[in-house]
Amino acid sequence: MTEVPPVRLPALLAALVVTILAAAPAQAHVRATSVAVDLRGQGDDVTAVVDVDYDVLGRLLSLDGVVIPDPDGRVEEVPAGVRRRSLDAHAGEAAAYVGAALRLSRSSISCDARDGGRVELTDSGAVRVALAYTCAASGALTVRSDVFSATDGLVDDVRTTVAYDVDGLRGSTLLDAARTSVTIGHADLLGEIPGFVLLGAEHLLFGLDHVLFLLALLLGARRLRDVVEVATAFTVAHSVTLVLAAVGWVSVPGWIVEPLIALSIAFVALDNLLSPRTGHRLPVVFAFGLLHGLGFAGALGVDGAASVSTLVNLVSFNVGIELAQLAIIAVAFPALSFLRRAATGPVAARALMLGTVGAAVAVAGAGLVWFVERSPLLT
DSSP states (O other): OOOOOTHHHHHHHHHHHHHHHHHHHHTTTTTTEEEEEEEETTTEEEEEEEEOOHHHHHHHHTTTTOOOOOSSSSOOOOOOHHHHHHHTTHHHHHHHHHHEEEEEETTTTTEOOOOEEEEEOTTTTTTTEEEEEEEEEEEESEEEEOOGGGTTSSSSSEEEEEEEEEEEEEEEEBBBBTOEEEEEOOOGGGGHHHHHHHHHHHHHHOHHHHHHHHHHHTTTTHHHHHHHHHHHHHHHHHHHHHHHHHHTSOOOOOOHHHHHHHHEEEEEHHHHOOOOOTTTTTHHHHHHHHHHHHHHHHHHOOSSSOHHHHHHHHHHHHHHHHHHHHHHHHHHHHHHHHHHHHOOSSSHHHHHHHHHHHHHHHHHHHHHHHHHHHHHTTT
């Protein structure tokens, strides 16, 4: 086997971390976003709670604190207080925009949106608009979403998750540019599966915190058996809380979950450096997996009573997460194994150790920075 020059080993390990860290700023250049709609109602009265991305809405309404990457792809963090004050000052405009873009109807007769609407900044940093509608006609409810449509000129792709509990019908569905409306109770259950699988895969791949957590686990895994064990523990744990939270049986505020997810990244990365024993690792991974499952549920935007539609979509979303997780493991673990096998001499072994330490410190540092940024008491 050709030995990798020792000086390259730390650089190769660091490249794994830097490449993944660079994925977050790169997202800012991908003109895509997501919207979550929660519909509840019976008969004439229907309420809609809509969550949208602050940065996209901010560009539309000229809000303060909109994150725009510089030419190098870096982004500057904005205090939540700046955004909250700006949103409060433009609450009427935000409610008017979302109310005009989200249209409900029964039997082709439009429902009337009541004046105003509650607007707030959520713990996760999204803009939440709560609207109330009166539907005079009878029949199945149809929802059409043009929130952040192509005519706004802001995004090229928007995916809208619609969760509903209307007239005794419960479930969820996806809307996109090719399908902007759906009639409650008439959705194609099997046709929803590919969209939710893709949504789950994208959430893991573009969720830098989840990716770095997996990388931190892989840095501490020496054998394929170790990878299988930690991956299984993480999968089982996040699957449990994903289902429980998404169907409304468990509820933990985002301002608690998100900082703890960040802290889990730092803990696992530092644990690889400070603790030579690994007997405690599986329980730790399982516990943190429960936290990440709550984060996945928040991203899915489904929160209500269990139904066949909800469970099918949950399973599909989770399958997407697992496929993305396997893809990351399939790339990262062989690369790490190759570097370990290549470090045959004492100099190369020391270089590999320094590279591993550097990678773990970089991952832990990212986790600690996110913990501070996401903690409401520290910002």
